[in-house]
Amino acid sequence: MIEAGFAAIGGLALLYFFFRHSERDAVTLLTIWLALLWLMSARWVFAPLGAVGMPAIVFGVGLMLIWVWARLVPRPSLLADGFQPVRLGFGAYASLVLASYAVAQLRPLTELETTSSARALITLASMGGVALLAADGIRDRIRLEKLLKRLVAVATIVGLVGWLQFFVGVDLSPNMRLPGLSQHAPMMGLRDRSLFEQAYGTTLHPIEFSVVMAVVLPLALHFALFEVQRWKRAGWWVAVTVLAVGCLLSVARSGVVAIGIAMPVLALGWGWRWRFNGAVYGLGFVAVMWALVPGLIGTIRGLFQGMDHDPSIQGRRERVPMVIEQLQENGFLGLGPGTFTPEEYFLLDNAYYGVLLELGWPGVFVVIAMLGSGIGAALVAKRYQDPETRHLSQALIAGIAVMPVVMSTFDALSFQTNAGTTYLLLGAAGALWRITLPDRASAAPPAQERSDKSGHAPSLPEGGDTQRE
Known part of the structure; x- marks a missing residue:
């Protein structure tokens, strides 16, 4: 009862702050969602919802409802209209999921399959609300950068939680929750691998923690490279260090x-001098970690050298015939979406297998196409832009490009x-993509010049000049 009272007071305070001091736009809503996603464990839930x-x-489901409402309300200023590649990519994926769900209802489903399938649809609506509201609702470059900076900030906080878990053995994640929530699954606790306790921050697993740190790292590096004010630049380099470690x-x-x-994908947008400097700093980082945390680099190297004898790798290989059957x-x-559960079938540990079994071969192609829509949008946004915008596009590409690869190493979705x-x-x-569209249209070279320039934007300055134009 006391926790419910504190939750109500906190909720009213947030509502007051939202209506009094925020800009009340998509970025504000997505910032609240970011805090809820990153700053508390996924094990804490509203008990009646499971x-x-x-x-x-x-x-996130609320964000989807807001997006749908804004689409239905005849006020064009709420959301951007016109073609949107990400909206198209997500729409194709959502349509396939709904079609697979409808077909699954034609066969007898167990109670667990029914529940899990409904959960998959709700989760899809939640994630779609985030992607669509961001794609259609962020009105300008300043607000977009503000949201991405907040993403780096919350990721850095979670990274520091992981530092405490690894170096001190202190786990703050069980206490990072809203009042009134219930624990849906047991807290993971720290796990040993070789000589070390694996950090996991507020995520569900050390694997997820390591991947999300890598996904956000290119954005942190972007802001560190292009920040003009020295004290702010130092803060972004701290974030880069926290995420990389x-x-x-x-x-x-x-x-x-x-x-x-x-990092190599991000480096594709650099000049050769930046690439050389990045390689030197990368080697220096590995050397520092080798010296400061004895045994860590060797343990990680051993994970790759001993893959043929690793039980988890062997288990994945043994499941291949089962997946084919x-x-x-x-x-x-x-x-059908969400119906392939470990309780009734077997553990997959591979997102592609899960998509393949639940949505068929069309699902694999549509998931890759959805991820490709984001990469393609960022690639187009680079054309005829200033170096900072091109680098921001490349940072987004680098973050998204991680997903198609790690989907083969764990159940990433x-x-x-x-x-x-x-x-x-x-x-x-x-x-x-949408924000830079007017600039691309006005800066596009004449038709007779495009054959010479091949339509590619110039690379970053060889000297690594990070000043804003």
């Missing part, structure tokens, strides 16, 4: 793979912090 009672999921503190292969994808029994659109952050980056890419 597994979908995560505050971030509930709030956090990728290693989980002692997980997926985190190393994620950072091995994100199950796939042959499924229909063209799979078993089932972890809400990772999935939610990816959907937010998709929406941000769509917003940047």
Whole structure:
């Protein structure tokens, strides 16, 4: 009762702040969602709603309702109209999920399958609300950058929670929750891998923690490189350090793979001098971690050298025939969203297998197309823009590009912090595509010059000049 009272007071305070001091736009709503997603564990839920009672999921469903309402209300200033690649990509994925759900209802479903399938639809609506509101509701570049800076800020806080778990053995995550929530699943606690306790921050698992640190790292590096004020630049470099170290503190292969994808993709937008400097700093970072945390780099190296004898790798290989056998029994659109549960089937540990079994082969292609819509939108946003905008586009591409790779290393779509952050980056890419459209149209070279320039934007300055134009 006391907790409910504190929750009501806190809710009223937030409402007052929202209506009195905020701009009351999509960025403000998405900021609240970011705090709910990152700053508390997914194990805390509203008890009557069960597994979908995560505050971030509930709030995300509200964002979807707001997006639908804004589409129906005849006020064009609420949401942007016209073609939006991310909206198209998500629409194709959502349509396939609904079609697969409808087909699944034609066969007998167990109670667990029915519940899990409904949960999958609610989660999809929540994530879609985030992506669509970001893509259509962020009105300008300033507000977009403010949202992305807040993403880096909350990720840095979670990274520091992971630091405490790893270096001190103090776990703050059980206490990071709203009053009135119930624990849906047991708290994970710290896990040992070799000599070290794996950090997981507020996420569900060390693997997820390492991946989301790597996904946000390119954005933190972008703001560190392009910040003009010295004291703010120092703050962004602190964030870069926290996130980069956090990728290693989980002692997980997926985190190393994620950072091995994100940083080279980001470097594709650099000049050769920046790439050389980045390689030197990267080697220096590894050397410092090797010296300050003895055994950590060797343990991570051993995770890759001993893959042939790793039980988790062997288990995944042994499940391949089981997946193929199950796939042959499924229909063209799979078993239906959310219906393939470990309790009634077997553990997958691979997001592609899950999509393949639940949505069929069309699901795999549509998921990749949805991720590709965000990457494509960011690629187009780079054209004929200033160096800072091009680098921001490349940072978004780097973050999104991690997802298609790590989907093969763990069940990436089932972890809400990772999935939610990816959907937010998709929406941000769509917003940047729309925001830069007038500049691209006015700066496009004449038709006779395009054959010479090949339509590519110039790369970043070789000298690494980070000053704003």
